[in-house]
Amino acid sequence: MTIEVNIRFKVAFDLIIEANQKLEDSNLLKYLKVNPKKTNEYRASPHNYQKILQILQSRDYILKSSILENPKLSENYQKRMKLKLKLREYQEKALAEFLENEGRGIIILPTAAGKTIIGLKAIERLQQKTVIVVPTKNLLYQWVEHLTKYTSLSRDLIGQLGDQVRDIKEITVTTYDSARLNINELRKKFNFIIFDEAHHAGAKESLKVLEGLPSAFRLGLTATPDRSDKAEEILFDLIGKPIKVTKVSDLAENGYIAKYQHQTIKVPLDQEEKELYNKYMGVYRGYLRSRNIQIRTPEDYERYLIFRVNQDFEAKEALNAHRKARTLVFSSNSKLRKVEELLLKHKNDQVIIFSEFNDMVYDISRRHLIPAITHETKSSERQAILRRFNTGDYSKIVTGRVLDEGWDCGNVNVGIIVSGTGQARQFIQRLGRILRPKEGEAALYELVTPETLEAGTARRRKESDVI
């Protein structure tokens, strides 16, 4: 008896596979779970749809599937979705590797190397209905702008999910949050997904987007695939293998991005702060010694301190002391003084100052009367500040993490990192802020408090092979 298989979605997350008899193909069963409540019904994670389809098609099954019934771009979109730019050599190389890999992969290129353009070209080549997933509203609007600027698509042909808009079209840009909330709609339509700043897709909630879509073609774009939770392996599995074609130094050498000067400036604590720092670290180290604990990784920190806080009163004290020491080091008075020195040195330049701590951001803003952008800054104000900074009306801004990614900063040529975590990603993103093709060199200053826990942080963030 010929096996008939029907694949479809229902209201729940899973892919439903119904057969007229029991399936016994072990290759297939790898991806399926048997529904205990119904005979000959199987469930699968949607992201395995293509693999399941391939196996079924290679057998003599009668296959009926209502998944992605109409995945190609319509003629109107195909006509308009033609890139007006020519790709650079390294961009062509990255795209070629992506297409050779059956339209799957994570392209790793430094910020400002033109990853967005590669994404647009991929849409043109694949001609599939596409959803572009981004982490922030800023990036959402940037993609929309790039689509209208570099192709013949008009704004009304570009869908948007996010920032209070719900308009799905053949090419749609969405945030990770909106994608997760609208997964049932997206899975019906889009056979090509682009994950911008793809390292974000490794977050637990965002993984649901990767797992919940049956799309055949998946492109990740990032400068920094590494995650502190090491979830990048999952990303490679769900999106595709990493594609690295060049380094920052090569791009700078060839004039694609600005040549930059990176300078680490040691800024020791002043006397009073040093005493306080030593006191806090004394409490922290004393606790570790008393419990015979060694902290080597962020996981150790969580396991031995954060999770112990409830049972162990001293763990809580140690944690508080460590946090205070960290705040002191990352936001010291001497750093504030150094910031002023650098501002004076570069008084005629476009300067961005980064700090991990919002308190520090507002401190610097109040101290030097510089516009500040943090996660608390409303979208309209943020856009206004960035616009004025891009045009040169404002020459200095200070920001927390929120500007780390994807923002097209035009003429910035000086970056000052007052404080940041050890993650390579952050560092690279911040470096990327100043790496836009322009005359002269760019400068990135990193203020580090020597002989403190920040020294290790600074060392860790430089260990990235993309640089």
Added chain:
Amino acid sequence: MRIALAELEFDIKGSGNKSTFQPLYLKAEDRNKVSAFIQFLDKNLKKKKSDINIEILDDLFPSYKVIRALLVSSLRSYSYLSLTYKDIFQEEESEDRKATDITSFIKENTSKNLKISNMQPSEFREKVFDIINDDKGFVTIEERAKVIEEIEKEIGIPDGLLVNFLYLDIDSEKVLIKTEDIDSTQLIYYHNYDVIETTLSFSVDLQMRLKSLPGYLAKKLVYLSKKNYVFSDIVLEDEEYRISIQPPLEMFRDQGGWGRNMANVASYVLRVLLREEIPFQLNAIVEPRKRKALFKLSSDDLPLLPTFRRQEEDLVFRPAIDSKVEEQFLKSWRNYHGWKAIPEPEAIIVGKKMYVPDFLLERGDKTIFLEIVGYYTTKYIQKKKNQMNELAKTGIPIIYLVDENIISNFVDLRGIKIFGYSGTNTPNQDLARLLDKEYSDFEKRLPKFKETLKQICKSLAEGPSLITLQELNDKLQTYSENETNRFMESEEAKEILENHKIVLLPSFGLVSSTIIEEINNYMTKIKKISLSSLKDQFPNYKEALISICQYLGCSVKWKSIDQVEISNP
């Protein structure tokens, strides 16, 4: 209110199938500590969030998490608010300042203070940064004080306040305010309730046993379950109602993803039970941090909880539509051939089970239930089929509209009326035809129609006069034009018309034959006439003239929209 899991104090005792989830509830003996917490908040009213050091309270309870949870529960009475410039510039209105003439009025209203007080903080910041960027885009520490003084003068704000004004609206600048009084007992009640609600949001399976079940609660439970995509069953067992709430079957997604939905339903039920003081037992399998445990709650042993006596929006049950197809159906069937769809009607009790169909269709004294079956999960389909079979045995009239995508699963059901639908398009005409065929009361109303028609015809004959079809519908009180036509085509109706010498013009209505004769006599004397002239001749029958002429066999030519020519046959 939901508390973050990281701030929920709980313990899981036992292991494997015997694990029990035990959250920390506050008790009466904690009143003093909670009072201290409230006093702390009261002492810090109008202080900035960033200046309030909540950590000093961490040692008030064995776990600092209780303070975090209390902060959430206290949001019912306290909140953080952004100050506005108006708050800062508040001034008593003095006698002197009242404008006595237009000049002083204008002078008052152009004062700089008033301008600032109308600004948004972001506008204020833009103003400041614009001034700074006229120079080099920043100030040094040395020049800062002088620059700030100048800006304060230029913008017109009191000395020394610029820096405070700059970020008045950001979260850390918000000040604590009190919106209503709360005592320690009330806060304990709310804390404990929030702990339960948070716990339930991690549930994967929930069962409740109640001694009684008010009808409105059963209806609301079914409604809320549908709205939250969870399954609820209500079964009467041993003189108790057993309610079970379960998520849809999903094997590849974290089951915990539906906990919030289940908590929405369960929390509502709990609030009603507390208010009505109905004895109950609740057992929920919860799974915080991927470890399953049993959470129990019993009315015999409740922690301190509120009674929810005050009016809440959900005390007033307004049936609402929770899917597009149901919405569309209700729109179409507000009055469809006389049928009216009533959403979320009274529950049907069959044996031990309670069902709440989607609609009751009502016309005259006829009523039929209607259920729309659109869920796709296997569990639901089987559940539905079992329910349909049970209901069929009772003889209760019910019709099902089943989504075409799943209708094939229902073909084996016998003696059950099922129609397919697609998208939001329901087979209204087919449904109406079935209803007319099987649930019609036409015969019962026929005598009344006849009597009414007799009276109409008598009055038309005496007139002489005419009435339109719409007027006829209204007078007969038929459900629809179709029914009017059905009646008018009957032998009885024809006989009445003949007896009273009334003619039925299908495109107009009823006309006395006297009028028709009159017009016929006139038309035989002329060859052609324009409609407008004919209307002048017979102003009382203007609307019926075309229909009458057509009835008489005249030809009617439309030369243009307002030029009609009528010719004798």
